[in-house]
Amino acid sequence: MMLDPFYLIIDGVKWLPRFLPLGLKLVQLRIKDKPEAELRVQIAEAKTLCAEAGCQLIVNDYWQLALELGCDYVHLGQEDLDDADVTAIRDGGLRLGVSTHDDRELDRALALKPDYVALGPVYPTILKAMKWAPQGVEKVTGWKEKVGDVPLVAIGGLTIERAPAVFEAGADSISVVTDVLLAESPETRLREWLELTAPRRK
Numbered sequence: 686m687m688l689d690p691f692y693l694i695i696d697g698v699k700w701l702p703r704f705l706p707l708g709l710k711l712v713q714l715r716i717k718d719k720p721e722a723e724l725r726v727q728i729a730e731a732k733t734l735c736a737e738a739g740c741q742l743i744v745n746d747y748w749q750l751a752l753e754l755g756c757d758y759v760h761l762g763q764e765d766l767d768d769a770d771v772t773a774i775r776d777g778g779l780r781l782g783v784s785t786h787d788d789r790e791l792d793r794a795l796a797l798k799p800d801y802v803a804l805g806p807v808y809p810t811i812l813k814a815m816k817w818a819p820q821g822v823e824k825v826t827g828w829k830e831k832v833g834d835v836p837l838v839a840i841g842g843l844t845i846e847r848a849p850a851v852f853e854a855g856a857d858s859i860s861v862v863t864d865v866l867l868a869e870s871p872e873t874r875l876r877e878w879l880e881l882t883a884p885r886r887k
């Protein structure tokens with residue numbers, strides 16, 4: 686199944702009333718360090734808002750809550766996979782995106798028949814400390830050759846200015862946090878992303 690070419694990651698449901706009316710079609714809710722009760726409220730609200738707007742919601746990390754709340758897509762990193770019950774995730778009808786950073790992680794991800802594979806960090810990121818050096822755009826091309834028909838998401842330090850080369854290199858979708866959330870006007874930046882990616886949106 687096609688992924689939207691623009692994949693925004695947000696750190697709270699509070700962004701959705703600002704972004705969904707602009708035409709956002711793919712969003713990950715990535716919340717860290719909040720009590721479970723709050724996570725539950727935010728995921729449930731995001732699910733309702735995204736369904737109303739025709740936007741695909743992907744829940745980061747919290748696959749049990751995603752199952753419990755009837756969501757249909759989760760993103761898990763390699764450490765998340767260590768604790769995850771992938772059979773329960775699949776039996777529950779959840780689609781699954783997986784982070785990868787090297788060949789070993791890619792082999793592990795592909796063995797799970799993921800709905801997409803993410804490669805990062807393509808460029809340096811200020812969002813979080815990472816043990817991985819920036820992968821560079823050439824690696825995106827290598828990854829696309831390896832994943833074949835599995836959609837490839839590029840993440841890490843992506844900006845509008847960098848995006849054309851990353852698509853050209855083989856990314857199917859570009860995932861972004863700070864370029865939008867820390868922009869002087871997040872709405873303006875999001876509009877620019879949606880315009881840039883419009884020709885790739887089917």
Ligand SMILES: Cc1ncc(COP(=O)(O)OP(=O)(O)O)c(N)n1
Pocket residue numbers: 713715745746760761762763764765783784803804805813838840860
């Ligand atoms: C699209 C996408 N790619 C990679 C990640 C990173 O996932 P993970 O390695 O589990 O790290 P956290 O985001 O959970 O800190 C992602 N969330 N989304």
Ligand SMILES: Cc1nc(C(=O)O)sc1CCOP(=O)(O)O
Pocket residue numbers: 784785804805806807809810811812813840841842843860861862863864
């Ligand atoms: C959450 C995350 N995961 C990455 C990975 O490489 O797995 S890079 C990243 C941060 C992306 O944020 P920004 O667009 O602000 O650089």
Ligand SMILES: [Mg+2]
Pocket residue numbers: 745746760761762765
């Ligand atoms: Mg994670």
